[in-house]
Amino acid sequence: MDSMxxxxxxxxxxxxLTIAIGSIGPALGEGRxxxxxxxxxxxxxxxxxxxxxxxxxxxxxxxxxxxxCFVVSMILxxxxxFWNHVIAQAVGK
Amino acid sequence: xxxxxxxxxxxxxxxxxxxxxILYTWGLMCVLVIGSILVTRKLSVDIQRNRxxxxxxxxxxxxxxxxxxxxxxxxxxxLSFIGTLFLFVATAALFxxxxxxxxxxGSLSTTAALxxxxxxxxxxxxxxxxxxxxxxxEYLKPTFIMLPFNVISEFSRTLALAVRLFGNMMxxxxxxxILLTITPYLLPIAMSVxxxxxxxxxxxxxxxxxxxxxxxxTRANKPKLESKVIRQTSPKxxxxxxxxxxxxxxxxx
Numbered sequence: 001m002d003s004m005x006x007x008x009x010x011x012x013x014x015x016x017l018t019i020a021i022g023s024i025g026p027a028l029g030e031g032r033x034x035x036x037x038x039x040x041x042x043x044x045x046x047x048x049x050x051x052x053x054x055x056x057x058x059x060x061x062x063x064x065x066x067x068x069c070f071v072v073s074m075i076l077x078x079x080x081x082f083w084n085h086v087i088a089q090a091v092g093k
Numbered sequence: 094x095x096x097x098x099x100x101x102x103x104x105x106x107x108x109x110x111x112x113x114x115i116l117y118t119w120g121l122m123c124v125l126v127i128g129s130i131l132v133t134r135k136l137s138v139d140i141q142r143n144r145x146x147x148x149x150x151x152x153x154x155x156x157x158x159x160x161x162x163x164x165x166x167x168x169x170x171x172l173s174f175i176g177t178l179f180l181f182v183a184t185a186a187l188f189x190x191x192x193x194x195x196x197x198x199g200s201l202s203t204t205a206a207l208x209x210x211x212x213x214x215x216x217x218x219x220x221x222x223x224x225x226x227x228x229x230x231e232y233l234k235p236t237f238i239m240l241p242f243n244v245i246s247e248f249s250r251t252l253a254l255a256v257r258l259f260g261n262m263m264x265x266x267x268x269x270x271i272l273l274t275i276t277p278y279l280l281p282i283a284m285s286v287x288x289x290x291x292x293x294x295x296x297x298x299x300x301x302x303x304x305x306x307x308x309x310x311t312r313a314n315k316p317k318l319e320s321k322v323i324r325q326t327s328p329k330x331x332x333x334x335x336x337x338x339x340x341x342x343x344x345x346x
Contacts, residue, residue, distance in 0.1 A: 053301070060295070071260045
């Protein structure tokens, strides 16, 4: 296997693994946050505006971890610097 | 399939490139400014008012209420900055219904610029509220060993703001592009509706996080007692006490 094949295989596998493993944690965390928010809404419905707003802010902070994993995965697939370098070398030959 | 609208270049002259990001950003700015000028030319305070004026009033008073609920006591001072952030990001996401349009917030340049403006605004508002010395002393709380961690957290908050917005917008357009090559008709419509929803939520998140950071910077050095006193003299309770005073005086007189 020459270096071009190795780079392609590694990038594709890593991109898939990144987004697969990287979205487990945020999903679990968001589920727990949502469950707790629903419990506190049931206990104090008149504070629903504050609870909802804080819930959304917290969910966005947790979601950004999954977004980082997605961005890394997209970079590996579509803007991969190692792949571009190897392709430029192959075209140059 | 491109990663960001920076790669679509309409016109180039030497080093200056007119790419899709700049074009759509200026287009959004023109729409917002000209629309607002047209609506606010004849403001009225009667019962009968223009529906566009009502729309602008809903938006402005909604943002003002949110700023106040987060904890900033004079929302008018911060309304222009935070309102601009919200309106820009929200309309950038909203106009994806127009075919051929790409949101400029799907480019890391735009979101980095927005996050940098928040990064600069937080110390400015903090120093304006409490003075330079008091603001710098905040970095030494709770102990002076926390100084590097506080500084690092400033930078990481800014980076997180930029990458969060970029990731959400870019993922919306990218998933739409991928789905268009697979299943042309029904699924891209559902995904574009989801993209609209996440765009609105991300606009709200960006502006609320900026508000929370500014509130933390301007409020942190006020003593706890004063903040409790101000909370007790909030408009609702002062209205209640004035009602009690008015009810008492006729019976006394």
